[in-house]
Amino acid sequence: MKKAVFITIAATTLLIAGRAEVKAQRYEKDNKYWEHRREADKKRDEYYRERDKKRAEYARERRKKQEEYYRESSKRHKEYLKARHKHGLPGWARAHRYEARYHAYFRDYSTFYDPYRGGYVFLDGGNWRFSAEIPSFMINVDLGRANILIVKDVPISRHPEDFYHDYDEDYWND
Structure with a gap:
């Protein structure tokens, strides 16, 4: 009977010790998985920050170019109106009711x-x-x-x- 108890105790000890080892390996695997996930999340967040920064820079440059274009366009139009006012309409314009809009x-x-x-x-x-x-x-x-x-x-x-x-x-x- 002593043998049976000893074998039972030994088997239980081996079973518990074996499970603990398996749990430790599993925890280590889970830990590596979450570590990998954290790294992937960091990389993704960094990518999004860089992407958003580039988009904002592009939008600023685009807005600046548009403002410059419209400023130049407005300046050209003012020069056109000034020249038209200065030189007036051609002599034949009144006969055709021409207003120099086309x-x-x-x-x-x-x-x-x-x-x-x-x-x-x-x-x-x-x-x-x-x-x-x-x-x-x-x-x-x-x-x-x-x-x-x-x-x-x-x-x-x-x-x-x-x-x-x-x-x-x-x-x-x-």
């Missing part, structure tokens, strides 16, 4: 009046030319009676000749 196209002469640049754009040998004065071939023409087309599709700050080929021939000659 480009004017003289159909018979393939010539644009560009109020933004304050001059005429005309075809010369297949190339577009700009002149602040009336082109020489139009000097003796009564522009007050000339056939014109007000071009409302082209923004005033853009060159009208760049859009000439976007429309078919009937648009310009009707």
Whole structure:
């Protein structure tokens, strides 16, 4: 019987000791898992901080560029209005009730009046030319009676000749 008790005690001791060892290994594994999770969380948080910092920097730069663009655009528009006021409208404008808010196209002469640049754009040998004065071939023409087309599709700050080929021939000659 002493043997049976001794064997039982020994078996119980081995069982408890073995379990404790397994628990210790398990705890060590769990500890490594949570350590790994903490490291991963730190890396993720650092990534988010860097990403947010870069986004904020991009937004600041973008806002700065937009403000500069609009400041320059406003300055150009003020210069345009000043020049328009200084030079006034061309002599033929009153006859056509032209207010210089849009480009004017003289159909018979393939010539644009560009109020933004304050001059005429005309075809010369297949190339577009700009002149602040009336082109020489139009000097003796009564522009007050000339056939014109007000071009409302082209923004005033853009060159009208760049859009000439976007429309078919009937648009310009009707």
